[in-house]
Structures are given as C-alpha cells and as structure tokens.
Amino acid sequence: MSYVLQIDFKFKGPFGEAMSMEFEKMAESINLEKGFIKKVWTESEARTEAGGHYHFENEEDAENYLKMHLERLRGFGIEESNVKIFKVNEKLSLINKGLS
Template sequence: MTHILQIDFTMQGPFGDEMAEVFADLAKSINEEEGLIWKIWTESPDTNEAGGVYLFESKETAEKYLNMHTNRLAKFGITGVNAKILAINSKLTEINNGPVK
C-alpha cells in the first residue's frame, strides 16, 4: 500500500529559482531512494519554511527515507523537522485525479 510522507521545517533559504539551482543535485539523488514514486517540493519564503510531499511504495520505505533525511537535515543544521506518514485511500484519490498508483 502506498504512503505519503509530509515533511516541513524552518529554513532561511534559498527559495524559488535559486533553491532549484542549489538543490538540483539533491533532487536527482532523491530519485534513487528505495520505494520513492514521486516528490513535490514545497516552500514558503514568507514564513521561512521548506519541505516536501513524497509518495512511497510502502510505509517501511517512507520510514527509512524519513530517518535518513532527518539525519541529513541535521548535518545542515536543520532541526525541528515536522513529519507525518499517512496511508493513501487509492479508490477515493482516483476519483479526484490524484497521482497515485
């Protein structure tokens, strides 16, 4: 069963095009993570927040990624990561054209 991982945290930037440029290699490496189907990058320069919404093949792969990513963020000095792992109701999501398998 697929699961969504929601992550957000406080970050002082960069945002927008600069963020896309700075984190392009990281974005490419995320595609190699076990169980990842897709990621949507999120940002709010107004509130100094960034994060993402991820779709994983299973709860286990989402948990594994969350643990690794939280440790990686800590190395960048980012703490206080908010995260949730939620199961997806695929039947209802399909009705609303959600991009899930």
C-alpha cells in the same frame, strides 16, 4: 497500498529559482531511493518554511527514507521538523487525479 511522507521545517533559504539550482542534485538523488514514487517540493519564503510531500510504495521505505533525511537535515543545521506519514486512500485519490 502506498504512503505519503510529509515533512516541513523552518528554512532561511534559498527559495524559488535559487533553491532549484541549489538542490537539483539532491532532487535527482531522491529518485534513486528504494520505494520512491514522487515528491512535491514545498516552500514559503514569507513563513521561512520548506519541505515536501513524498510518495512511497510502502510504509517501511517511507520510514527508512525519513531516518536518512532527518540526518541530512541535521547536517544543514535543521534540528526540528514536522513529520507525518499517511496511508493513501487510492480509490479517492484516483478520483481527484492524486495518483498517476
């Protein structure tokens, strides 16, 4: 059974292409995290929010990544984040192309 970690937080930018350039190395490093499967990056310049949905092989790896990432966010001056971890219903997700 896999798990999704959902994180979002207030973010002043950069957004769009500037965000892509700024965080490319971080994106590459996320691929090396234990149990990591994939991430969808999210952003809303209109609401000044950003975050992502991370897919992990198990809950323990999702929790460990979360601890590390919250520390990293604090280093960027982001003190508050909305965080949830969900178990993935793989059968239904396969029907809707949510797993690859």
